[in-house]
Amino acid sequence: MNFPLPPNSTIGIVGGGQLGRMSAMAAARLGYRCHILTQEEDSPAAQVAAGTTIGDYEHPATLRAFADAVDVITFEFENVSVEGLDLLASLKPVRPSPAVLRVSQDRIVEKSFLNSAGVATAPWRRLSTMAELEAAVAEIGLPAVLKTTRLGYDGKGQAMLRRPEDLAPGFATLYPKPLILEGFVDFAMEISVVVARGTDGTTTAFDAVENRHRHHILDLTLAPARLSEEAAEQARVIAVRVAQAVDLVGVLAVEMFVDRAGRIVANEIAPRPHNSGHWTIDACPASQFELHIRAIAGLPLPPATRHSDAVMKNLVGPEEAALWPEILATPGLIPHLYGKTEARPGRKMGHVTRLFPKGALPGEFGVTAALGPAASREAVDPT
């Protein structure tokens, strides 16, 4: 394939969710077509794409048919097997490379990689037996978080260990999967940085943003994070270092904790556009999705600058999906809906963005007021 990818070329996206949908919309604006690989009929991404292959991510014939239909391949869904990815990579360029996905698929590989790239994390230990858990707790101390090494998302596959009595039940809920124990970070703030890197090594990072979770699901993102200039810069430096160390082509997000002493430790990386970067669609000249498409297409990468401050609120589950008419009727709320027909509890149905002049992001009460009908009560209560 020739790069830069000429207009009207076809970008293959593995995964049919909202990240694929918003990537396909950014690709369309740049004159590209997208072809989606998904297991689902009528997926959010397929609704806005030129073509779709529906089938099993592990099925070689499905992967071949998909690769045949596209010029370059990317993914918005991370849990494709290494074998499946290697097959795709033997047929068409896969960006970011399967090696990047391998790092993020396994928390042990991920944390080892971060530490070897000079990025601090919470202390961690690999384990697979109760005796190893006891030994790990003796070294790391409590509280600590026990997690499956693979396939966790939105807090699934985790057990919080506060007291010695929590070890056995926590272990029992996650056993027999390979596990990792992490020291609990008593964070003052959760932040993330989305960084983009092009085929020529050009690297650019959006400002660090502040993330609030509710029931382990991202609820609010405040852009920029309310950090000192030094801390904000340190967060971006970490993200850039990660992007360079994995030889990224595309975008990735680094999730980080800022502890009470103001130190930043990395938690995990996601080698794709990230929920905490959705605000960039409305507040930046080039969004995370545009930068991702530009990077994988070999186009020039503009800097990840922001023209406005922003708050992004996820619309999760049937309760928040039901706010849609009120949101549409509220001037200043920028609405995004993902085309999912079924609003199951915990499912991300859409999001809204509210912009503020640069430097004018309000405090807690201002954010709540600005979100109007979309504001969630717990969102502004940090306890």
Ligand SMILES: Nc1ncnc2c1ncn2[C@@H]1O[C@H](COP(=O)(O)OP(=O)(O)O)[C@@H](O)[C@H]1O
């Ligand atoms: N070591 C930790 N210390 C404190 N909080 C944690 C720790 N690990 C996870 N958490 C909390 O749980 C959330 C989800 O954990 P994470 O590792 O990001 O898994 P995933 O997003 O894959 O479910 C984090 O955003 C954070 O709020």
Ligand SMILES: [Mg+2]
């Ligand atoms: Mg996470």
